[in-house]
Amino acid sequence: MAIRLFITGGTFDKTYDEITGRLVFQDTHVQEMLQLGRCRLDVSVRTLMMVDSLEMTDADRHLVLENCRSAAEERIVVTHGTDTMTDTARVLGEARLAKAIVLTGAMVPYAFGSSDGLFNLGSALSFVQALPHGVYVAMNGRCFPWDDVTKNRQLGVFETKK
Amino acid sequence: MAIRLFITGGTFDKTYDEITGRLVFQDTHVQEMLQLGRCRLDVSVRTLMMVDSLEMTDADRHLVLENCRSAAEERIVVTHGTDTMTDTARVLGEARLAKAIVLTGAMVPYAFGSSDGLFNLGSALSFVQALPHGVYVAMNGRCFPWDDVTKNRQLGVFETKK
């Protein structure tokens, strides 16, 4: 089953720059993570952008949408910063493509020992294979439909709307 | 959605004993892994045994089966050594319980930096939520039905039967 994986950046892929002491983007860690997971899926990875999701513009979100629309694959995972992940999910969800699209990310950069990234990547790649067409957010081991999910910023977790 | 997680040991949970220089079982790492994954699922963990799957007996497999049968939860993940994971999957599969059961494990102990364990746990917990009743093996990012899966021992990967 062919899967497309689009990279947009986010905490997931932040790296510590030891010269400046800042968290920055260099290359994505996703290929390394797929290797670590001994992943044998037919996954095609493409980096669309490398941005903090707080800085993602409407134009950026439409670029993600257009790439999802034109992808040959019916099953798509999008890595994304957690702060505006639900906004991008909404843009993708309202387009009602005949595809299964799962957004995921991480609360802690993969390069940190304590990251949830590898768990989340395994989760997103699994949900995208098993779920019907639709747009979802996979975080905290759970999977939310795009129109019933919000990030609780106090707790740093995703949950359904009240 | 309530999920039951049964621990049976396997490479997943092996630890290095620095006094003897051997790989041994102590406590399971699963709780620590769920925390790392910021997992917010309703998961009840129970350790059934802590064995190398090459030493798992028929009695052990039936203990796993009876625990799956009597569990209140309809969705069950079983951590298991990879060498005989498909044998236990067969015992569970032939019982045709009205439950979704996913077996997973790791090629490298979780305590090693290079382990696939966290990826696989995220994967198994996701498949078990999304798939219909049945018994499955989740490894290498893929999910196999119990009656069409084999471990390729030369490559160290799971695949469908020829």
Added chain:
Amino acid sequence: MAIRLFITGGTFDKTYDEITGRLVFQDTHVQEMLQLGRCRLDVSVRTLMMVDSLEMTDADRHLVLENCRSAAEERIVVTHGTDTMTDTARVLGEARLAKAIVLTGAMVPYAFGSSDGLFNLGSALSFVQALPHGVYVAMNGRCFPWDDVTKNRQLGVFETKK
């Protein structure tokens, strides 16, 4: 041989705050690092402050000096941010205490997988046992006297003055 270990913060001890997405100070990682190193030295750890060394004031440096002066131990390690480590070394060096004092730190936070912190801590604790009285900077596997060391900010390494 009794050793005093003073903590002042620096990159060494920075942690990723998953709620704010920033690098912050919480507790020091030094006790965990000593355990990891199976360290059996008689080390007394005391946290003097938890600051980025770019924000360290003259008053802070004199607090470090007074603690070195009044410590019962003759051998002292100070963990410190790398940006102004040589400034604090100068304050300590000019006081000409009859003690061996070694400053060390890290280019990458210990909590990151790619940190040099554990290597540097092993190095500093060893130099402080073996060297005569004086004030030193231990970084990059090397040990520099306080009056002949500078941080090369382009390369992110310590070296002797030209």
Added chain:
Amino acid sequence: MAIRLFITGGTFDKTYDEITGRLVFQDTHVQEMLQLGRCRLDVSVRTLMMVDSLEMTDADRHLVLENCRSAAEERIVVTHGTDTMTDTARVLGEARLAKAIVLTGAMVPYAFGSSDGLFNLGSALSFVQALPHGVYVAMNGRCFPWDDVTKNRQLGVFETKK
């Protein structure tokens, strides 16, 4: 200051073979560890053998001795399994070479998250620069002369003889 680093194997360099499920030797991790430590010393690494120190023969120990003797460098670190590290230290010590030689190793393989290897390597490389000619064992943050050190097998630590 030129340093020679001889590799002999030991727990330090053991790796998990995911096909056989055993701990084995492949390449040494020392170059990777020196990079992680941002080590800027002039270190020449040479692998003499890759063995479990329980299987090291008298011939092996004399090979280590002859390499120490003929090395151009006056300062030498030897990585070694902990079980017979003190035996090799004795062979080197009795030869009374006009060199500083420090043996070190690890209680847990470097490839495990919980390894003391990086701490010990930082420690050994520091002691070898600072100590006078002689043969030493650097473990647990301490440095022992070759004729007053023993491994306490119950506790898994090195200590002086009673």
